[in-house]
Amino acid sequence: MEQHGTRPAQYGPRRSRAALPPQGRGGAAAGRPVGRPTGPRAGGGPARAAGRQAGRPGPAAAAREAGARRTMPNPRLTGLGSGLFCAAVMVVLGYLDALLLGASLTVYGVLFVPVCLLTAVWVRRGDLLTAPVVVPIAFAVGLVPVAESGDGGLGGRLMGIVTALATEAGWLYGGTLVAGSTVIVRRIRLMRRRRAAGRNRPPG
Secondary structure (H helix, E strand, C coil), X not given: CCXXXXXXXXXXXXXXXXXXXXXXXXXXXXXXXXXXXCCHHHHCHHHHHHHHHHCXXXXXXXXXXXXXXXXXXXXXXXXXXXXXXXXXXXXXXXXXXXXXXXXXXXXXXXXXXXXXXXXXXXXXXXXXXXXXXXXXXXXXXXXXXXXXXXXXXXXXXXXXXXXXXXXXXXXHHHHHHHHHHHHHHHHHHHHHHHHHHHHHCCCC
16 A cells, blocks of 8 residues: 555644734733723823812912912001001091191091001901000090190190090090901901811821
């Protein structure tokens, strides 16, 4: 019998070695699991990044807020500084009243109320209780150029100041009440902020 050296034919589809996809080779070589995205999109993509920035004000809003803070004066006066401020302003207003309006006590009393408000707003938090104390003193000091001097001596000047204090007591009490109410409101807000800060503070 003759034996042929040819191999028998193999039936069926031939198996071809397909090359692995690039991401399969890269994932196996880098030791990373294939199919998980990396980079900024892994944390939720642009949607989550936009969500985190939604609560933050934009640069234009921040610039407008900073500009408003610069334009609004917000000094902080000590107890002594608030007393000197109120007294100096009332003396200047008293002289202007005497020169321009003929020493009108009503105008002087009307101008005293906003000065009391500014003194109570600008005094610092640690000296809030000094504002209702210094405004009546400033009222009396500012009466020096406004009160009638009588015979022109020191006694007449003092008598004119006492008379002005008696006749304009309504404005004196009104301005002191405005300063006291402003101080009370600021004190209540300060206590609330301290309580809120104490609650939000982590234990330990």
